[in-house]
Amino acid sequence: MENVIYIVGIGPGEEAYLTGQAKKVLEDCDVIVGYTVYVDLVKAFLPQKEYMATGMTREIERCRLCFSLATSGKKVALVCSGDAGVYGMASPMYEMLSEYEGVELEVVAGITAANSGAAVLGAPLNHDYCVISLSDLLTPWESIEKRLQAAVMGDFAIALYNPSSRRRFDYLKRACDILLANGADRSRACGFVENIGRKGMKATVCSLGELREKEVDMFTTVYIGNSESFIYKDKLITKRGYK
Amino acid sequence: MENVIYIVGIGPGEEAYLTGQAKKVLEDCDVIVGYTVYVDLVKAFLPQKEYMATGMTREIERCRLCFSLATSGKKVALVCSGDAGVYGMASPMYEMLSEYEGVELEVVAGITAANSGAAVLGAPLNHDYCVISLSDLLTPWESIEKRLQAAVMGDFAIALYNPSSRRRFDYLKRACDILLANGADRSRACGFVENIGRKGMKATVCSLGELREKEVDMFTTVYIGNSESFIYKDKLITKRGYK
Numbered sequence A, B: 001m002e003n004v005i006y007i008v009g010i011g012p013g014e015e016a017y018l019t020g021q022a023k024k025v026l027e028d029c030d031v032i033v034g035y036t037v038y039v040d041l042v043k044a045f046l047p048q049k050e051y052m053a054t055g056m057t058r059e060i061e062r063c064r065l066c067f068s069l070a071t072s073g074k075k076v077a078l079v080c081s082g083d084a085g086v087y088g089m090a091s092p093m094y095e096m097l098s099e100y101e102g103v104e105l106e107v108v109a110g111i112t113a114a115n116s117g118a119a120v121l122g123a124p125l126n127h128d129y130c131v132i133s134l135s136d137l138l139t140p141w142e143s144i145e146k147r148l149q150a151a152v153m154g155d156f157a158i159a160l161y162n163p164s165s166r167r168r169f170d171y172l173k174r175a176c177d178i179l180l181a182n183g184a185d186r187s188r189a190c191g192f193v194e195n196i197g198r199k200g201m202k203a204t205v206c207s208l209g210e211l212r213e214k215e216v217d218m219f220t221t222v223y224i225g226n227s228e229s230f231i232y233k234d235k236l237i238t239k240r241g242y243k
Helices: A020-029 A036-043 A058-071 A090-099 A114-121 A141-153 A172-182 B020-028 B036-043 B061-072 B090-099 B112-120 B141-153 B171-181
Strands: A004-010 A031-035 A050-054 A076-080 A103-108 A128-135 A157-161 A189-194 A202-207 A222-226 A230-232 A235-237 B005-009 B032-036 B050-054 B076-080 B105-107 B129-133 B157-161 B189-194 B203-205 B218-225 B230-232 B236-237
Touching: A004 A020, A004 A058, A004 A090, A020 A076, A020 A103, A020 A157, A020 B020, A020 B050, A036 A050, A036 A076, A050 A058, A058 A076, A058 A090, A058 A103, A090 A103, A090 B230, A090 B236, A103 B112, A103 B189, A114 A157, A114 A189, A114 A202, A114 A222, A114 B105, A141 A172, A141 B141, A189 A230, A189 A235, A230 B090, A235 B090, B005 B020, B005 B061, B005 B090, B020 B076, B032 B036, B032 B061, B036 B050, B036 B076, B050 B112, B061 B076, B061 B090, B061 B105, B076 B090, B090 B105, B112 B157, B112 B189, B112 B203, B112 B218, B129 B141, B141 B171, B189 B230, B189 B236
Parallel strands: A004 A076, A004 A103, A031 A050, A031 A076, A128 A157, B005 B076, B005 B105, B032 B050, B032 B076, B129 B157
Antiparallel strands: A128 B129, A157 A222, A189 A202, A189 A222, A230 A235, B157 B218, B189 B203, B189 B218, B230 B236
16 A cells, blocks of 8 residues: 655645645644644644644755655655645655655645735736746746746736845845836836735735835735736736626 | 625635635625536535526626625625636626725635646646636737747746637647747646546646647646656656755
């Protein structure tokens, strides 16, 4: 019999945002593994489980821990915030899978920040859209720049992950400048959501010109509308195209 | 007091894929409105509610029905498959909102097909990605073509919605040809999932050259990897970039 490791997206963090499937997998597993912050989110509503947490940048170690537990017969759930397949642990787990005999993986989808934040802002991604991370820890900045250019060229609505950090404090400004230099208007409708689905949640709408001057933190998801998006009161709306 | 209309994403359709939040909103509302097929999916697990269904292409009528019910004091939930803010009813509802005094909207996020299908295929969207609909009912084909070109140029992983229909039987082939003409290799790793989370679910991996020859129906979500995506056994994996 194969041992299955479940790679579970928990959404923004609170119990209400998990799917029934994700909840059941977490309840049924022997041990829940994850980044410290996500493990604490799950502990809040499932206190009676066995947990193993590893710190930031310990992703590969965390994956190997899951395989090691599964090989020893444990039923493991690896938790990720949002969706496990969006900048999450699904792909590193699959990249290692060939090294471990008799283990299978199953990804349990969750609501990724692009979509949970979009619900708060109204409907910013209601047509073709791109999801781009501004973190250059694992991606060369040239690739990020190329994707921002392509996103404007294709007139996509855009969700930006990891718009900032202590080390990358000016990355959102750099990203806005690339969009502006490639044809997006300063008046382009934009917005951002801080602490989606958590304490301190806050949504803001603004123009691209204004966005360029904003300071946001790493717990923020940023939205750039396409050329037809508009702001209505405190909402950012990208048209579907109905007449 | 404002009347709130909840615009609820139900995910792929079965009860297990709803969030707790979506489930609670549906249980608490007076009437559930939606496209016939989605209403039937919800009826299967919430049979005791009042439902009002309208047919395909009746989207605007459906929205006005919700506002009319809300104005008369009913607590309304408008259901959409997947996420209500991804090719869903969130934006047409916001576009009409200014016509109705005393009504508020709240979008309840669900898991969109890009992400629920990705979980089945492994990890095809585990880096920057685009979501593109091939339906030209509401979007000029030139815009779709421009977005496909931009998606290859930016080396995004891609999820394609509405890849086919009776009238648009050759659109997936046309899309593949645009990707090939703009620099994607015939060997590019791809895949598709039919009937995500429903009876008859089936996942297939293939090359872009092979995808071009496939016949898929409208209940299929198609994935094109980026230039570094790969197939391992029956899974499609887009690398996150860990060394």
